Each structure stands twice: as structure tokens, then as C-alpha cells.
Amino acid sequence: MTQSEKLFATAQNLIPGGVNSPVRAFRGVGGTPRFIRSARGATITDVDGNIYIDYVGSWGPMILGHADEEVVAAVQEVAAGGTSFGAPTEFEVELAQEVIDAVPSIEMVRMVSSGTEATMSAIRLARGVTGRTKLVKFEGCYHGHADSLLVKAGSGVATLGLPDSPGVPAVLAQNTLTLPFNNVPALEEVFAEHADIAAVIIEPVVGNMGCVPPRAGYLEAVRKLTRDHGALLIFDEVMTGFRLARGGAQERYGITPDITTLGKIIGGGLPVGAYGGSRDIMNNIAPAGSIYQAGTLSGNPLSMTAGLVTLRRLRDKSVYDRLEAASKRLCDGLGDLGVKTVINRVGSMWTSFFTSEPVVDWDSANKSDRQRYGKFFHAMLDEGVYLAPSQFEAGFVSLAHTDAVIDKTIEAARKAIHRLHR
Ligand SMILES: *Cc1c(COP(=O)(O)O)cnc(C)c1O
Numbered sequence: 001m002t003q004s005e006k007l008f009a010t011a012q013n014l015i016p017g018g019v020n021s022p023v024r025a026f027r028g029v030g031g032t033p034r035f036i037r038s039a040r041g042a043t044i045t046d047v048d049g050n051i052y053i054d055y056v057g058s059w060g061p062m063i064l065g066h067a068d069e070e071v072v073a074a075v076q077e078v079a080a081g082g083t084s085f086g087a088p089t090e091f092e093v094e095l096a097q098e099v100i101d102a103v104p105s106i107e108m109v110r111m112v113s114s115g116t117e118a119t120m121s122a123i124r125l126a127r128g129v130t131g132r133t134k135l136v137k138f139e140g141c142y143h144g145h146a147d148s149l150l151v152k153a154g155s156g157v158a159t160l161g162l163p164d165s166p167g168v169p170a171v172l173a174q175n176t177l178t179l180p181f182n183n184v185p186a187l188e189e190v191f192a193e194h195a196d197i198a199a200v201i202i203e204p205v206v207g208n209m210g211c212v213p214p215r216a217g218y219l220e221a222v223r224k225l226t227r228d229h230g231a232l233l234i235f236d237e238v239m240t241g242f243r244l245a246r247g248g249a250q251e252r253y254g255i256t257p258d259i260t261t262l263g264k265i266i267g268g269g270l271p272v273g274a275y276g277g278s279r280d281i282m283n284n285i286a287p288a289g290s291i292y293q294a295g296t297l298s299g300n301p302l303s304m305t306a307g308l309v310t311l312r313r314l315r316d317k318s319v320y321d322r323l324e325a326a327s328k329r330l331c332d333g334l335g336d337l338g339v340k341t342v343i344n345r346v347g348s349m350w351t352s353f354f355t356s357e358p359v360v361d362w363d364s365a366n367k368s369d370r371q372r373y374g375k376f377f378h379a380m381l382d383e384g385v386y387l388a389p390s391q392f393e394a395g396f397v398s399l400a401h402t403d404a405v406i407d408k409t410i411e412a413a414r415k416a417i418h419r420l421h422r
Pocket residue numbers: 113114115116117119142143144145203207208236237238239263264272273
């Protein structure tokens with residue numbers, strides 16, 4: 001038995017499914033999850049000493065690569081002065097300024113401890129501001145695990161093929177209207193039928209059913225329809241924020257949402273989330289306003305520090321050109337291997353779907369052959385490449401993925417496919 005197998009056997013007795021977040025359990029691909037001991041740059045090392053080129057990047061945050069020296073040094077220094085005070089700190093002010101400078105629609109921002117908390121709070125804010133109840137979301141989009149958002153969700157919910165989660169009260173689920181992504185008539189229809197829509201929440205580029213870009217003009221139509229009907233537009237940029245551009249998808253596509261949620265990269269690999277918008281909207285949050293939201297560890301000094309170092313390194317816009325070039329090299333290389341896949345990519349977010357039709361929404365993503373993906377995943381693991389253990393997740397390229405690392409990955413894929421065909 002490997003150390004990973006031993007640990008997983010023990011963990012399954014102690015933690016539901018042996019993991020603290022479902023997709024980690026490898027149920028989407030079968031087999032035993034690798035327990036990770038450490039990571040550096042573009043690679044992770046498991047407890048058995050196997051080294052893998054990593055395209056999960058802790059599901060998005062590690063845009064600088066793992067164990068970045070500057071991030072680690074800054075966190076160590078701040079930790080030595082205390083890890084949490086439950087009182088305001090300078091770090092929070094600095095990170096808020098950094099986020100506001102970068103993200104076009106954000107004039108004020110509130111820090112929380114996870115993406116789930118960010119979206120949950122953003123929805124409360126939207127409902128409080130509009131005095132309306134209903135929420136529109138899109139099939140295959142994942143916005144964290146708050147009750148109202150666990151309806152036809154992506155990520156682990158899609159991976160496990162779960163119908164809508166038990167434990168979500170029907171009265172809450174009824175207030176969530178779910179539509180296909182990339183479909184303007186469906187959104188027009190829902191606005192024609194319902195006057196009580198507080199907000200539309202969307203991943204502007206979906207990552208949580210695998211990478212699915214918006215069609216040309218789609219985000220513009222979503223913006224126009226929400227504005228025309230007095231509903232707020234929430235861009236969930238927990239994944240895309242600082243990933244697709246410094247100002248996120250909203251900068252890349254030139255769309256201004258009313259509320260933006262962030263997470264992942266802005267914590268530099270430590271727990272974080274944030275939501276922001278115009279001064280007018282954000283001043284409704286307590287104690288400035290009456291919509292309540294709070295957090296014991298919100299604005300944690302270690303998370304703020306890791307985030308600050310990371311975001312400052314992303315000020316240099318040439319980093320996004322480097323990410324684009326490396327990601328294109330990877331996807332071009334994978335696309336050249338003669339396997340029937342559809343590769344979707346926006347910037348450094350990508351997915352290779354095992355299907356032959358374009359993937360534009362959940363229905364088309366769901367036509368992918370998960371078994372073939374699982375086989376490819378394990379063949380890649382054997383070749384030293386760690387992909388997302390699910391067909392319905394995006395892969396991430398970091399600044400530590402040099403051309404040499406990318407070429408090694410493509411070579412590994414060539415061997416993996418050769419072995420699968422033998
Ligand atoms: C990861 C993610 C979340 C949830 O963030 P957590 O920190 O896991 O709670 C929400 N929305 C999107 C788009 C995400 O990718």
C-alpha cells in the first residue's frame with residue numbers, strides 16, 4: 001500500500017468521504033487521491049515522493065506558482081507578529097486599495113473568508129437593495145455551497161452527478177431560477193415571466209463545468225436585460241478575478257457588473273473571499289448600512305499579506321501576456337495529439353472535453369465521455385502530470401509553468417495517449 005492509500009483509508013473513517021471538499025476524493029475519475037506533502041513552482045509532491053506538474057493550482061489561487069518565495073517570506077514575517085486580532089489592520093486597507101484600483105466596477109470592498117461567503121453575502125446585499133427575492137443563476141455555474149446556490153450547480157455537484165442537494169429547503173430553491181448559459185432568449189423569457197428578480201449571478205467565463213466562454217455579445221445582453229428590468233448583475237469572479245486580466249473578466253470583456261465577488265487569487269493561497277461594488281450599493285452593508293454580514297477571521301492578516309504580495313506582482317500587465325502564451329502553447333500542443341477532444345480556453349483557464357461537439361453550456365459539457373477522461377487523467381498521473389480529477393473543472397496555468405514545463409506536459413500527454421491506445 002502507498003502512503004496515500006494508507007492515509008485515505010484512515011481519513012475515510014474520520015472525515016466524510018475522506019476529504020474536506022468533495023472533488024478531491026477522485027470520485028470523478030476513480031482511484032485513490034494523492035495526499036500532498038509539499039509544492040514548489042509548477043509541481044506538487046505527494047507523501048510517497050512522487051512529483052507531478054500541477055494544473056489544479058489549488059483550484060485557481062496559485063497564479064504565481066506554489067510556495068512563491070516572496071509570498072512565503074511575507075506570511076512568515078507577519079505571522080511572527082500575531083495571526084489574528086479581530087480588530088482592523090493596515091493590511092486590509094492595503095488589499096482593499098489594491099482590489100479597488102484593479103477591478104473596474106469596485107469602489108468599495110468587504111473581505112470575507114471564502115468564495116462561498118462572498119456570493120452568499122452578495123446575494124443578501126442584492127436582495128436587500130432591490131427589495132426583491134428571486135435569483136437567476138445558470139446551469140453548470142458554481143457559486144459556492146450556500147442554500148440558494150446549490151441548484152443545478154457545477155463543480156463537485158456536477159462531478160458527483162448529484163441532483164439538487166438534500167437539505168436545501170424547497171422554499172429557498174423555488175426562489176432560484178436556473179437557465180442555460182449562453183442563451184439570451186431564455187433570460188428574456190424569465191424576465192418576462194418574473195417581476196421579482198433581485199439579481200442575476202453568473203460566472204462571466206464559466207470554470208465550474210470546465211471552461212466555457214461566453215458567446216460574443218452574451219454578457220452584453222445579460223448586462224442590458226438586468227439593467228432594463230431593475231435587477232442587479234453579480235459577476236462571480238472568484239475564479240476569473242485577477243486570472244483572466246488584472247481587472248478580471250469584466251476588464252477583459254468590458255462589462256460593468258453591479259456587484260463582483262472575488263476569492264482564490266486575492267488570498268494568494270490562504271483562505272479568502274471578497275465582494276464589492278459601487279459606494280452606493282456597498283454602503284448598505286453593516287455597520288455603514290443595515291444589511292448584516294460579519295466574520296471572526298475576515299480580513300485575516302496572513303490572508304491579506306499573501307494576497308497583497310500576489311496582487312502587487314500582477315500589477316505588471318506583461319504577466320498576463322506570459323500566461324496567455326504559455327496556455328496557448330499547452331492547448332495547441334494537446335490539440336495536436338490526434339485525440340477527439342474539444343479544448344476550451346480563455347487566458348490561463350482551460351479544459352479539454354472528451355467530446356466532439358462545441359461545449360457552450362451544461363448540456364453540451366455533459367455529453368463528454370467521463371470514463372475516457374478518467375482514463376486519460378490516470379495515464380497523465382502515471383506520466384507525472386496532475387490534472388483536475390474531474391472533467392467538469394478548469395485547468396490553470398501559472399507563472400511557474402515555463403515553456404520547458406509545458407513541453408514536458410505535452411510529451412507526457414503524447415505518451416499517456418499512446419499507452420491508452422495500446
Ligand atoms: C471556487 C468558487 C467559489 C467558491 O469559493 P470557496 O472559496 O470554495 O467557497 C464560488 N464561485 C466560483 C466561481 C468559484 O470558482
